Amino acid sequence: xxxxxxxxxxxxxxxxxxxxxxxxxxxxxxxxxxxxxxxxxxxxxxxxxxxxxxxxxxxxxxxxxxxxxxxxxxxxxxxxxxxxxxxxxxxxxxxxxxxxxxxxxxxxxxxxxxxxxxxxxxxxxxxxxxxxxxxxxxxxxxxxxxxxxxxxxxxxxxxxxxxxxxxxxxxxxxxxxxxxxxxxxxxxxxxxxxxxxxxxxxxxxxxxxxxxxxxxxxxxxxxxxxxxxxxxxxxxxxxxxxxxxxxxxxxxxxxxxxxxxxxxxxxxxxxxxxxxxxxxxxxxxxxxxxxxxxxxxxxxxxxxxxxxxxxxxxxxxxxxxxxxxxxxxxxxxxx
Numbered sequence: 001x002x003x004x005x006x007x008x009x010x011x012x013x014x015x016x017x018x019x020x021x022x023x024x025x026x027x028x029x030x031x032x033x034x035x036x037x038x039x040x041x042x043x044x045x046x047x048x049x050x051x052x053x054x055x056x057x058x059x060x061x062x063x064x065x066x067x068x069x070x071x072x073x074x075x076x077x078x079x080x081x082x083x084x085x086x087x088x089x090x091x092x093x094x095x096x097x098x099x100x101x102x103x104x105x106x107x108x109x110x111x112x113x114x115x116x117x118x119x120x121x122x123x124x125x126x127x128x129x130x131x132x133x134x135x136x137x138x139x140x141x142x143x144x145x146x147x148x149x150x151x152x153x154x155x156x157x158x159x160x161x162x163x164x165x166x167x168x169x170x171x172x173x174x175x176x177x178x179x180x181x182x183x184x185x186x187x188x189x190x191x192x193x194x195x196x197x198x199x200x201x202x203x204x205x206x207x208x209x210x211x212x213x214x215x216x217x218x219x220x221x222x223x224x225x226x227x228x229x230x231x232x233x234x235x236x237x238x239x240x241x242x243x244x245x246x247x248x249x250x251x252x253x254x255x256x257x258x259x260x261x262x263x264x265x266x267x268x269x270x271x272x273x274x275x276x277x278x279x280x281x282x283x284x285x286x287x288x289x290x291x292x293x294x295x296x297x298x299x300x301x302x303x304x305x306x307x308x309x310x311x312x313x314x315x316x317x318x319x320x321x322x323x324x325x326x327x328x329x330x331x332x333x334x335x
Contacts, residue, residue, distance in 0.1 A: 022055075022056035022059055022092060022093075022094055023053055023054065023055055023056060023092070023093055023094075023154065024053070024054050024056055024074065024076065024085075024087075024090040024091060024092045024093070025051060025052070025053050025054075025090065025091045025093070026048045026049065026050055026051060026052050026054070026085075026089060026090060027050070027051075027089055027090065027091055028048075028050060028089040029050050030050070031047040031048060031049050031050060032047065032048040032085055032086070032089045032090070033046075033047055033048075033085070034046040034047065034048060034076065034078065034081065034083030034084065034085050035083055035084045035085070036083060036084070037084060038061040038062050038064070038073030038075075038084040039062075039064070039073065039084075040064075040066065040086075042084070045081070045083045046078065046081050046083055048076075048078050048085060052078065054076040054077060054078045054085070054090075055076065055077040055078075055154040055155070056074050056075070056076055056077075056092065057074075057075040057076060057077050057082060058074065058075035059072070059074060059092075060072070061073030061074055061075060061084060064086060066086055066088055069086075069088030069089070070088065071086055071087035071088035072086075072087045073085070073086060073087070074086075074087050074090065074092070076090075077154070077155075079155065079180075079182040080155070080181070080182030080183070080185045080186060081182075099148055099151070099152055104144075104152050104190075105193065107143045107144050108143075108144075108190070108191055108193055109193060109200070110143055111140060111142075111143035111144065112193075112194075112204045112207060113203065113204065113207065114143075115139070115207055115211050115212075116129075116207065116210065116211055118139040118140070118142045118143070119139065119142055120135075120138050120139060121138050121139070121141040121142060122134075122137075122138035122141075122170075124138070126138070127290075129210070129211045129214075130214070130288065130291070131290075131291065132215065132290075132291045132294035132295060132298075133215065133294065133295075133298060134170065134294065136215065137168075146167060146168055147167070153183060153186060153190070155180060155182055155183055156180050156183070157177075157179065157180060157183045158177040158178055158179055158180060158183075159178045159179070159180050159305070160175075160177075160178045161175050161176055161177035161178050162174075162175050162176070162177065163177045173253075174244060175244060176244075176301050176304075177305075178304070178305035178307075179302075179305055179307045179310075179311075181306070181307050181310050184307050184310035184311055184314065185310055185313075185314075187311075187314045188313070188314040188317035188318065192317055192318055192321060194321055195321065196320070196321050196324075201321065201322075204322075205322060208322040208323070209322075212322070213322070213323060214288070214291070215291065215295075216315065216318060216319060216322075216323065217323065217326055218287060218288070218291050218292060218295050219295055219298075219315055220315055220319065220326070220327070220330050221262065221287065221330060222261065222262070222292060222295045222296055222299060223299055223308070223312055223315070224330050224331075225261070225262070225267075226296070226299050229267050229270065231270040232267050232270050232271065232272075233299070233300070233303055234303065235270065235271070236296075236300050236303075237300050237303040237304050240253060240300055240301070240304065241304055253297070255293050255294065255296065255297040256293060257272060257293075258292060258293035258296035258297065259289035259290070259292065259293045260276050260289060261289075261292050261293065261296050262285060262287040262289075262292055263276050263285070316331070
């Protein structure tokens with residue numbers, strides 16, 4: 001039975017399906033309440049502004065009548081918050097989604113199981129699996145493109161920055177992508193399909209250990225150190241923001257200075273210790289400096305777009321499934 005499930009998960013790779021997704025737009029001028037369950041007697045959990053767009057999660061709620069309006073209760077997703085809203089105050093429409101929910105789930109499973117066999121889809125040197133998040137992105141495109149992900153989630157991935165809805169500009173020197181917190185809140189649910197102790201977890205644990213663990217651990221360790229040294233973190237974020245505002249398109253932000261960030265003496269009095277920085281010191285470090293420097297830059301950007309808490313929660317969700325002992329070891333270091 002286990003072998004059958006394993007073979008099914010690996011080879012059940014459905015072709016792209018152009019499935020129709022349902023969306024709705026609020027026509028309630030004073031806003032439309034979202035409720036915990038379908039019915040006006042249930043708790044209000046949020047409000048959908050006039051003309052705001054929501055994704056319809058479930059179209060088959062119970063019938064109801066409010067005033068002179070007859071309709072159904074719809075389960076909707078508004079900026080990552082899910083609740084029930086009455087269809088009498090919503091204009092429902094269909095939109096083509098690049099992939100169906102079934103296909104998306106299959107691609108996530110396949111990406112996990114066949115990550116080690118993936119190829120580089122970017123026009124740059126391939127550091128995978130020893131590189132940073134950018135190297136992973138270049139390999140994950142084999143299973144799901146940015147355009148397909150954007151179409152599937154139904155909400156903007158970024159709030160502003162150089163990226164379009166169809167592609168990422170990874171080489172902009174004057175701006176960076178500001179993530180939409182609602183999208184980041186969805187990440188763990190979208191890409192961690194396993195539960196601790198499940199059959200799927202048993203098959204994916206070795207893949208995590210070999211290809212994902214070094215980067216995931218680096219993200220956590222760097223975050224904990226930045227959180228412990230928040231004045232340093234803020235100072236670097238402010239410096240980076242000023243750098244972008246000055247419009248230095250001819251220069252790139254210098255994140256090489258973060259190579260030795262995990263050195264115990266790297267930060268001194270809230271600033272970079274110049275006796276350590278860029279010296280590429282060999283101190284028997286378990287951390288790869290070329291990865292550390294990109295991760296520090298990632299968290300600096302997340303300080304600016306205010307999504308570091310959301311990303312941290314997603315990282316914790318991943319580690320709880322695949323690396324709980326390390327998580328608890330480091331989580332205790334977060335002040």
